[in-house]
Amino acid sequence: MSRKEPQIWPGISRRTFIQKSSLVLTGLAVTGVPEISWAVHGDTLHVRNYQDLTSLDSVSSLSAAEGIISAAINQNLLRFKPDGTWDTQLDAAESFEQIDETHYAFRLKKGQLFSNGYGEMTADDVKFSFERMVDPAMNALNRPDMGPLSHVDVHDRYSGTFVLDTPYAAFIPVAVAGPSGEILSRKAVTAVGGRFTTEPPCSSGPYLFKSWQAQRKTVLVRNPQWTGRKPDFEEIHVYAMPDPKTAEMAFEAGELDCAWISVETVEPFKQNMPDNSSIRVLPSGRNYWLGMNQENPALTDIRVRQAIQYAVDVEAVVEAAWFGLAKVSNGPIPEGMVGHRDSALIPPKGDPEKARQLLSEAGVELPLRLRMDVNSDSLELTAVQVMEWSLRKVGIEVDIRPQDNSTFLTIGREDLGDQWRDVQLFMQSFTGLADPYYSLTWFTSAQLGIWNWERFSSEEFDRLSDQALATTDPAARSRMYRRMQDLMEESGCYRFITNSVMPQIYRNTIKPAFRADGYTMLREIRRPGSGS
Template sequence: MRTPTPPRLRGPLAPAAGLLAAVLVLSGCQEVQTSTAPAEETADVTGVGLDGKTIAEGGDLVMALSAEPDVLDPTTSSSLYTRYVMQTMCEKLYDIDASGEIVPMLATELPEVSEDGLTVTFPLKEGVQFADGTPFDAEAVKTSIERHLTKEDSSRRSELGPITDVKAVDDLTVEIDYETPFAPIAAVLADRAGMIMSPTELEKTGDDFGEHPVCVGAFKFVERVPQTSITVERDPLYYDAENVHLDSITYRIITDASIRAANLRSGDVQVADTLSTQDLTELEADENVGLLEVGSLGYQAMTVNVGNTDGVGAPPGKIDTPIATDPRVRQALSMAVDREQLVKSVFNDRFDPACSPIAPSSTFSTAASEACPEYDPEGAKALLEEAGVETPYKIEMKVTNTPDTLRLAQAVQASVADGGFEVEIVPVEYSSLLEVQEQGDFDLLQLGWSGRVDPHGNMFNFLSTGAGNNYSGYSNPEVDDLLTEAATVIDPAERAELYGQVVTQVQKDNPIIYLYRTRSLTGYVGEVAGISTYADGVVRLSHAAFVEPTEG
């Protein structure tokens, strides 16, 4: 088996007058993954292709989904698992490919940017229809983007930058005007902000769009059974319908990783996401199971509530607890976490410690963004004493109620005890935990982020005042200014330096305490091909198929 070149990310290379996109480079697709080496020695396996295989047209594929998605609405969704489902139903203006480069999807070219950086123009595919038969055109794109910008509970507003106007220049050309240049636009439109919704369905359902989403996709929505499953079926109106092979996909909610693995081995499901490192040895020994393994652009972290009193996006309020008011207490908590030991004990050394929202393989990575507080429990206790906090300092941490997360929480609990903290673990069902973090109903909470190709997507929405994913209620004018400036700069080195400054300040304030970086672990049975998982963590099934067994 050929060993791919180790992954390396690269950032936007074109000037403002040309094409604007942040891109990354990962290793090519391989079909077999058998290594049990630690994460840094394991090559990425991004997909299993259809080339050379005999496709058995039709069939109903079942994917085991590790958590229930939130609302199926591109404007308000905040769950990775929603992106899995929406990937088959709601195509975006742009996407990333297996090598991590930003590529056109519903657009036909990367954005063209004016010399002053204030106007972004992109052309659209012709002859495309939404699943309800509504024509896909520039007015539909304008409607979706304006909804992202104006809907009161939108999670996309702060992602899109300082837009002043969105215009349908003609049927197939969209123009976005900015107050100041906005470098991450292509990367932003390669995520939920670039999902275009049927204006007919939006007019009909309004805020209830997520109950019956209608977009452009290989599949269209059929039904959702809460806590159980979501089903989509082949859309005959899809512009590339001849390359869609399955009749339907059912996303079955199976929150226990060991049960997902067992269902995969038995063939009751054909694809399973987020497999546990505890099950890999057994899965890798199964001749009928293949594994995709991809390094993540995201992170897992603990979020400290320092000002989320009225819900995400509202102005920060005052929380009168030592951990919310005194950065020394939060710094002590960060110092009390033994990140190296966490990934060894909980994840068999398959994942990597992390102290930053910027992946080390990114072109935006710098010494500042890679700096990590040393594990120092004695120093942590000294900081707590300096802050006048009685030890052990007791704090409640809300986490998802999955076995792997509970193992992580228990390891964190044991680690920080030596640093003067007493953590009470409160397990919460995943979709409920999303609501908890949005409402600010927590002191400390453990969740992660799947990551985006541009650092803006991993930082601005979480760290700038009042942004759509600023669950901590954090507000620092210096960080706001740095993040805003970084989005206006075209040169990758300048942007990297600015993001490094942000990380330095955030590691002083610690509204988010970064813990580790996962690898996306997706399993599939040998009778399925045409599936992939890229560095954004999304499992792609739009062109999956059942295939005839290979003789030999």
């Protein structure tokens, strides 16, 4: 059934309102809407990012929002192809090969220069970039990306060998081609004290970092020293727009070239598409779930957590929040990837009667009042409101606490204080990558108080995580990863929701490029007819 274009005032469609109010939109920076240039034309590309930056340093970056930008200004030895797959191609490397299960050899292309006078990229810069990720003193948030990396041997100015302690099946897609594998200049990072945040000291990619305005935009410019294919745009303006509605208004007003939009507007856009524009609804590796802190006094009894699992109607959540565009999730590992489960242990529809029975067995006095933290994103707010409705039916009352993303990302971290002890329920989502390891590594015991906010700890899970990493047989890995997801669900700490989708709208004046999980690949965006 088609949906009519929504009217926000009698007789005035959303499209008309946007066009009439576009001048107002551009002047609202003081209220949190970024200032955007009036027209999208010429040599500047305008793109939405779903949140602002926290850090462009690989040891402290928090989200894919930062990876979208860092991938345009930095190089990896290998990078993902812009064809919607997780296949890789050479980037800074002239050659890259696996010697055996624990050794990988590389040779850099000659003449690749870091900006700001920091000279040519060398094998020592590769060594520095990877070894700082595993240095305990750095306390890198994304340390798990490196797996069992021991060190990097440098042979000469351009070549070296990665040495792993044990085999690591995800080494290439996660450690080498992923965001943590970006190559930084030893001289530059050392010169700024060994770390940086939102102002990188130099770049080597096709674009350079020019400026960053907090909560507004990041500006990238074409790198004049880049020896690869010349980028099609002189500048890229990346706007921090946490609210997809703001992005949709900006796109309709003619001020963005490409934007990730909300699922609820896909059908209205298709029914009344802006001129010369297209939409793609892309698969997403982003895993959404309801998490429960099992160390909070209200949730220490597994029967209470299981009651919450059975109470939540996942089908209703996905239908309401994703408008039928996404599928119900059977676990963090998405469909089509090694380790995907055909079904969850608890039916997605849930079982309210079973939930009431578990609460009764646990001796819970109803109503049980719990706090639920959530990112203040409209999609996630809709999802938790449906969860609240499901939970209320079994006698659980929920206090929903929306927070901006930067605040939300701190609530479960031990290094920032004792606030994690007050966490009870929360809706969380993590980005995936090209290997199932990346979907599950954040739930090991080593991640307690870092990304494992549920405080889930299982010796079997940890052991299987290590074994699956060291195993190259897909069938064996699949069995291990399926069992790991069973353990997560059996703990009562997780109610899996969806692996989501990512709708992207763009002008036909550009040739967009997206990763296999739907994220924009800025360096790969072209003008139609400009070649690959």
